[in-house]
Amino acid sequence: MDLCGKLLVAMPGMGDPRFEHSVILVCAHTPEGAMGLIINKLLPDMSFGGLLEHLDIPLGDASRSIAVHFGGPVERGRGFVLHSPDYVGGPATLQIEGGYGMTATLDVLEAIAQGQGPDKALLALGYTGWGPGQLEVEITRNDWLTVEPTAALIFAENSATKWAGALRGMGIEPLSLSATSGRA
Secondary structure, three states: OOOOOOEEEEOOOOOOHHHOOOEEEEEEEEOOEEEEEEOOOEOOOOOHHHHHHHOOOOOOOOOOOOOEEEOOOEEEEEEEEEEOOOOOOHHHEEEEOOOEEEEOOHHHHHHHHOOOOOOOEEEEEEEEEEOOOHHHHHHHOOOEEEEOOOHHHHOOOOHHHHHHHHHHHOOOOHHHOOOOOOOO
16 A cells, blocks of 8 residues: 555544644655655744744745644654645655655745745645554554545645545545444
8 A cells, every 4th residue: 555645634533632633645655654744734833934034044025925834743843845846956855646745955945935946835844754554554443534635735725624625525524524433
C-alpha cells in the first residue's frame, strides 16, 4: 500500500487530541515509515511576517502572506513549505505524487517574501511521522480514511473547513460518522 500523495482524514474516534479532525497530506511512504503534514490546523500565535522577521528574511514590495500551520508534533521548530509544482528548489524540493512539492529550505521563504516562488503554498511547522507499518495499523484500526487530494482542498484559504470538505468530497456527511467502529 503506497499512500504517498494521499490525504489522511482523522476519524471522529481518534484517540490522540493532536490529530483530532486532522487532514494530513502523506509526503513520503516507504517500508521504513511515512511522513506527512497536517494541512488544516493553523498556528494562531504565528504569522508569516513574524516568522520572516525572526529568520531575518526581508519583505519585498510584492511580498504575499501564506498561512502558518501546525504540521505535526515532530520537530516543531522545522519548517516545510507545501506548494504547487511551479516551484522547484533543486534537490531540496521533494516531489510528491499528485503534482505537489515540499521544500524545507529558506530559499522558498525568501522567494515568497519577494513576491515570487510557488503560485500556491502553505507553511507547516513540524511534521507527522510513522515508523515501519505503524500507519497501516492505524488505518486498519479505523483511525484514518484515505482520500484523493485536490489542490483546491489542500490550498483552501479556510483551513477550518478542510476536514469536513475532505469527507464531503467522499460523499460522507461529517455528522453521520460514529466515533466507534464495529466488526461484522
